[in-house]
Amino acid sequence: MNVDQNIKEAPVSAKLRGLIGRLREHPLARVGPGLITGVADDDPSGIATYSQAGAQFGLNMLWTMPLCFPLMAAVQSMCGRIGRVTGKGLAANIKASFPPVVLRFVVVLLLAANTLNIAADIAAMGEVAELVTGVNRHLATLFFTLATLVLQVFVPYHRYVSFLKWLTLSLLAYAAVLFTVHVPWSEVALRTVWPKLTLNADTATVAVAIFGTTISPYLFFWQASEEVEEMKGARSLLEEATPSEREFRRLRWDTWSGMFYSDLTSYFIILATAATLNAAGVTNIETAAQAASALRPLAGDLAFVLFAAGILGVGLIGVPVLAGSAAYALAEAMGWQEGLELKASDARGFYGVIAVSVLAGLAIQYLPISPMKALFWSAVINGVVAVPLMVVVILLASSRSVMGPFTSSRPIIILGWIATALMAGASIMMLFPS
Template identity: 70%
Template sequence: MGPETQGEQGARPSMLLQALRKRLGEHPLRRLGPGLITGVADDDPSGVVTYTQAGAQFGFNMLWTMPLAFPLMAAMQLICARIGRVTGKGLAANIETAFPPFVLRGVVILLVVANTLNIAADLAAMGEVAELTSGIDRHWMGIGFALGSLLLQVFVPYHRYVVFLKWLTVSLLAYAAVLLTVHVPWRTVALRTLWPDLTIDSASAAVVVAVFGTTISPYLFFWQTSEEVEEMEQDPAALPLRDANVAAVTATGELRRIGWDTWTGMFYSDITGYFVILATAVTLHASGIQSIDTAAQAASALRPLAGDLAYALFSIGIVSVGLIGVPVLAGSGAYAIAEVMHWEEGLERKPAAAHGFYGIIALSMLVATGIQYSPISPMKALFWSAVINGVVAVPLMIVVLLLAARPSVMGQFTASRPILALGWIATAVMGAAVMAMLLM
């Protein structure tokens, strides 16, 4: 390549300056990537109610799960994000090329079943908390939320409306604010976070499975992998990192971005869960409420902060995280099936360009809406959907970790030994908890 002309030399600083000004001029929320979106979606209604149940039932003795979960959940999401950015393909497409067909069919069926049950539980809970504050029948409210979420997914690119929904999730920080209004025995909190006084039986094992199942969830694996692919496809100049034409500096920068984005998103999710468990331990558990059967019981954890507005504050939090989480649940299943069927896919595409993809989303929302009419309590349904996610996650985690370690899939960007070690530890912890729950 010949020397740059004087015009080219002058143009380069100008282009860099323009890019810098454009970057600095963007709203900070618009720079949030798939990692942070995934972290926010991780605290869906199922997560909030699971943490509430953990704090109410076991007090401070379930706090240890969140510090342990943080590096494990971050490692799994980091691996999934890298798979998407390195290969330029979603998780199902990568599984299809690296494993026998029965493996792909098995994980996709498990994913879709778990997601549909989770969506149903989320919609039912959103309807119940809306009824709590509005007086309108929960089933009609659930149908309204399902229809509204579906219309947004089909006709509005997800990255546009999720910017506004993120602000509503700030209501979850109310659980941290509760700790400023009540007495908290911080020495005991620190002790039980590090050394719980907990008897391992089927009940405690089920809560552990639920907590890990709602933080390390199968749908999040598929979602973040596919969102990395979508972000790459939005840039005409971007290529999969394993492509020979990708410069080393570009690959290094992208992997650093993925790492920062994912660790940040998972930290937000994890610390929020810790505050929910702690706040419910010092309010609900301390007052003798150890089983969450209704939205009113769950909302009462916020009463020391919000008083009579506790129900409204709880409702805002559940509905907002539900409106973020439901598209992630529906979308992750649609991504997986579309990749298996080799359909056009993506929440950034027009409906006419990806009718099969959006058809799967619509079908899952329809089935989930019907399931919410079951007699089970919405709060109980949320908890058990987290348990189901925890059970389903174990075989899928094994498949993901094997993918990330294969040079035939990842090229020179196979996952590092420390990250793989964290992933296998996460799998072992969840597997042990599932076995304890089933055998005790």
């Protein structure tokens, strides 16, 4: 009886194994650090920036997103490749290849910028939660802060990352908003490639803000370190005798698809606010919560709920990524044990940085500091650190002494230098406005 049963079950088992194999080969099964990094790029403070662009300029800032896509994807591709090829995070590679002052400069500014960015993000989440549920915003920010801390500190990475992947679906809310409002699609197509803009200080300021929030230093550290986490103890590509081309295909697919998802969502946010707020004469938006609130009388409760849900969803990704990237950077700089797969008792310094960053962001809510001021100074610091850090990333990704035979391709390197030049110009315009 058992023999016959085993004979009957064998073909089924073979089919099941084949199905599992095909599912593992499916492109959606291969997304990972790139997807999470891309969604974290559309955090609540980023949503506020894109909302302001749509409200102030209507459809005439849509062109920024097609331009940003290949540039941000190229930079993140280099960061992911550095992590997977060397088996070390970005800070560890900087430490090994550059003078100590370079690493200190980058890490100190990153910690300051990330803490201010966390403060702005959890403030926005608290405001939105209050709008939707009526719960006091300070209680809501306390809840979100504790929730993100508990998940990062007490849940192993392989489980926690699944939660983050599901949260990436929250970005679909912004595509859904477009089905609740009238969108002049022919005008959208035209203005995406041929905007009507007056070149003045206001235009430059918003363009600088868009590029600054889209290409952010904290994403560089997160992408490289998460590639190391995904290795699950496997050897780096430099250590493998014959590295698989399939791994490089996975890296390319994951990074470019994740950045495309992020970029397309940013496009949708600009479009949604342009088609509603700008069309109704609302041209000044300071926070993501204000954008959601302004949508309600113009586009109805459904648009408001979708927009608000998106803010909360991406906030729950953005805050951990901000805190995590700072922790990876400082732990690698100091030579501490690091990694979200480790227990808190085995990586006290690493998890301590996460806790201090998030709790400091929470504390700012109770100080006489405007969240928008925190966001402004975060953008300034990011602008200062982005350009030299991008130069460092390009030099690492193109160095045979670091990457061996697996340096980034020439087109990627060229796109990286173009992105660096663009960010340098944006930073100069931000720091020294005319």
